[in-house]
Amino acid sequence: MRKLIVFFVIILTGVFLISCRKEGAKLYEVSITVTYPAGYSYTDLSNIKVTVMNNLSSRQDTDRTNASGISYLLLEEGTYTVSASFQTTEFAFNGNSETVSFNPANLNLKINLVAVALKGGLVFKEVYYSGSKTPAGTNYYSDQFHEIYNNSDQVIYLDGLCIGTLEPMGTTASAWVKSDGTPRDSLPITYHTWMWPGTGTTNPLAPRTSVVLAQDGIDHKTDPAGNPGSPVNLGGAHWETYVQTSGKDTDSPGVPNLICIYTTSTAMFDWLSAVGGGAIVLFRLPTGLDYQTFVNNPANFEKKPGSAAATQYLMVDKSWVIDAIEEVNADPTKQFKRLHTSIDAGKVSCSSSYNSKSIRRKADKIIDGKVIYKDTNNSTVDFLGDLIPTPFIHPTTVDVK
Amino acid sequence: MQFTSSTGSASFATTATGGTDVRQVSVDNIESVEVIRGIASVENGDMLSGAVKVNLKKGKTPLTAKLKVDPEIKQIYIGKGILLPQGKGSLNMDFDFTQSLDDIRYKYKTFNRINGGIGYNTVLFKTTKPLNLNASVRASQTLDVNAKDPDMRNYEKYESKDQSLGLILSGKWSLNSKLLTSLNFNISGNLQHQYGHEVDLQSLNGPMPQPISLVAGEHVTQYLPSIYVSDLIVDGKPYYLNSKLSGTKSLHIGSVYNNIVFGTDWKQLGNNGRGRFYDLAFPPNGMGSTDSRPRSYKDIPAMKELSFYAEENLSAPIGSTKLDIQAGLRFTNIQPKGLFRSTVETTMLDPRFNIKYTVIDKKNNKNLKSLVLRFGWGTFSKAPTMLHYYPDKAYFDKVSFNYYDPPNSLLVLTTKIYEDTRNYKLKPAVNKKFDGGIDFKIRNIEVTLTGFYEKMVNSFSFEKYYSTNIYNVYESLGQSGLNPYYIEGNGVYYNDLVSGNPIKINAIQDTLFASYSYPGNNDQSVKKGIEFTVDFGTITLLRTSFVLDGAYMNIRKQSVNSYLAQTVLTYMGKEFPLVGLYPGGDGTTTERLNSNLRTITHIKELRTIFTITTQIIWMERYQNIYDDASGNPLFYTKTPAEDIYADNENIKYINAIGYYDMNLIYHTFDPLTATQKPYSDLIKSYNDPNYFIRRTFPPTFQINLRLTKEISDKVDFSFYCNNVTNYQPLMRVIGLKQVYMRRNQPIYFGAEIRIKI
Incomplete structure (x- = not known):
């Protein structure tokens, strides 16, 4: 009889353990749109590197924009730091947004790139x-x-x-x-x-x-x-x-x-x-x-x-x-x-x-x-x-x- | 006159040095011209090499009118000499009008002049002791030089006037007494008025200081207005007085003929003009880099010169030959105090000696018709001029404080004045000449051959005097509205904007060198050569006479003593802080061999005389030199060259002997330690590696033509043309790489027509 109770406890513990295993957080599709600064006439917005970092877990995800300058990422709800960068021979473009909060009500972000002249004096x-x-x-x-x-x-x-x-x-x-x-x-x-x-x-x-x-x-x-x-x-x-x-x-x-x-x-x-x-x-x-x-x-x-x-x-x-x-x-x-x-x-x-x-x-x-x-x-x-x-x-x- | 740098306008200024203006002698009134060369008689003084004596016409001459034209001058002349009745002598009158055109495009630059004179000649006491008397008056005036450049504004003016009046009284009295054979005198005076007036609009760029102080020291001054009208007058009244008195005694001592001459000369020249003056508030060259002030010519003392001379001319026949000796001595005293002392310590003693030995002078010898041997030596001294003795003061203005903040600007200038810029050690220039020669005549060909050697010492040069100018430089105030003010003898102050307390502005002392040029005697020149003349006489068949003459001349000019100079004028952003002492010995050598062949063709039937002169320069050389007294070059190259004068690749350098710093302390120069500026700049460098190369110019020639034709008994016509073929070749200069020079003057011609009325 005692052997049976120990067996049951072990099975139940196992079931409990199995049933307490955490499920992954819900992922949402976030769109990040990158734009060039006012006055810059270059139109190709594709292939701009976008980096997203979760402020809590420090997990980083990167992506490249498509032809319209939009990058789609699957992210958990939370606060992130988003940055985008791009370089031509003349300029280095950088965009930064800190403490962006992604939640089901807010899944879009627009980043404006700022241009820095690489040469010029x-x-x-x-x-x-x-x-x-x-x-x-x-x-x-x-x-x-x-x-x-x-x-x-x-x-x-x-x-x-x-x-x-x-x-x-x-x-x-x-x-x-x-x-x-x-x-x-x-x-x-x-x-x-x-x-x-x-x-x-x-x-x-x-x-x-x-x-x-x-x-x-x-x-x-x-x-x-x-x-x-x-x-x-x-x-x-x-x-x-x-x-x-x-x-x-x-x-x-x-x-x-x-x-x-x-x-x-x-x-x-x-x-x-x-x-x-x-x-x-x-x-x-x-x-x-x-x-x-x-x-x-x-x-x-x-x-x-x-x-x-x-x-x-x-x-x-x-x-x-x-x-x-x-x-x-x-x-x-x-x-x-x-x-x-x-x-x-x-x-x-x-x-x-x-x-x-x-x-x-x-x-x-x-x-x-x-x-x-x-x-x-x-x-x-x-x-x-x-x-x-x-x-x-x-x-x-x-x-x- | 001292020079700081070039002074401004008034290019038509006065000839304050005086002397006779040869322009006032009408060329058509000349009887004869005597060119004095070689070892001149002691009767001629205050000259270095030679002189030209002009003798005017005397006696009866027909009424002659002449019209002369050449590219720059048009002239009309009328002259006449009449004999007064009853042997009372003759009267010669002449008058001419000349128009000189500098450039026909600019009518306002024309120069018109009228000139006229009357001369009276007579012989008094004709039967007993004849006295040849001559008195003449001459006057000339420029006309209409009230230049109105059409581009000038209405109030702008550029005018000049020149008038002169001259009087000569001369005579030769043949006393034939025991003491004197003849007595000669000549008194001449000349008065001139040269007036120039320039009214100009001055437009300055930015506010400039107004240098007005006639007293040294720190003073407040004003800024010149940016636009104003300047009014400059140059008023000169030079005068010249010369009186000569001489006596001659001719006597025979045995077979020797003697002519003893002794005499005295008095010369005085000065200027009574107002000088160069303008309103100091409106200077004529506000933007110029010199600091000058007006100068009165009246204040310059007159120059006086007293001379005595004595000469013996003897002519002694020795057998069939003849010996002529001329020996004389001339003493000149400048600014005399008594007879032999000079207030400026300038006296000159010139001995002159000529000997001529006529070996053959017979006309019955078919071949060698004459042979003369000549030799002479003499000293010729030239005194410095009036402006060498009495130069102007030198002014230097430096800005001490410059605060431009209208209407409360403040400008403080420090003025330094050198009151006396005269060189008290200035001596006369002295030229010692030797010459010797042979003259002979073979058949109809006459030849003269002369060799000469001249050495001129104490030649006039310009030296620089350096001293330091120490002045305050007040700190710049960084803001406007501070309203600074100057307290004489104390400094610049401003009142603190909050408390109102006066604050003194700090000043530092800046030092720089201030220099002016003064006349010195630092040049010397040696001239030697040979001259010849061959007169071939007239070849009757060709109706032409041929004369060939030529010369070889070698002139070497050099400075003698070491001199002060700054070869570089700037150091960093300021004036150069050192003055170098450089060795003497820089100069030039020039050599030339030339000959002229003149052919004079006289065709009686055509009543024409035709002269062609061919001038050939066979060889001409020029070289810059820098040698010490023994003839060794003083310059060097960084990579040693075998013949430094022939080297055309390396840059040449000369080291200073020593230098003065801003404390006026002298240091010896050590080239090994002079690797940094400013010391490295004490080494003078000649950037052109060809600077010391001897330049040789290839031979060239020129043909001049002159034609005179008698059109009738009363009219004759002349025409001349120099460089008939306009041969102006571009020739390569031998010695330099690819340098070409254009030789000869451009063609020049003129014509003249003379009518005897």
């Missing part, structure tokens, strides 16, 4: 070099400015950034050429070479924002020493090139000055860009913020080939160049290349000097209201000429290609 957004005419008909060129834009999605520090204009400034063929006539790899900066001050992180430039560098940071239109015929008010300029040695430049008190690290002439009264168009470069020194070591080394300077003049030019290797523009004269017989093709394969011009017009980079895309400027290292294709200057302002519509 500092570029010249706009340069106004032509100058303007005074009401009396004389020439005025103190209102020149250069606007530099952070064309990437990371903060870039302006500390140690350098800017300069190349020799020759006028409309003669460059003497700085290789035996085949093409521009050399090292570029001569004439007149002043300027550097942004700072200790390394003093002057950040937020992504998709710009700074305006003025020759004279005053309101040229209304200032008594200005020109009523000038198209710009540079009183709000972020930076100014103040030449102390000439004794003929103004130092606008509200506008911080750049450091002049080297000049070929102490008599030149201000940093004047060629009104007919010069070649300008934005670069960083290999010695970084330490410009004294660079400028004290005689190997970084050269005299003009074929000239008996004693002027020594600061030489910039093309690999240090961040951005450059080949601004030229409107007359095709007076256009000579100064920049190597790899830095700028093209040319851009204004129809004449002193016409109060500027050149601006084309807005390639406007994503989330922020402009991404076209930069293919070819100013023929990347720039528009003869525009009314718009310092501080960025376009709201894309420029026709």
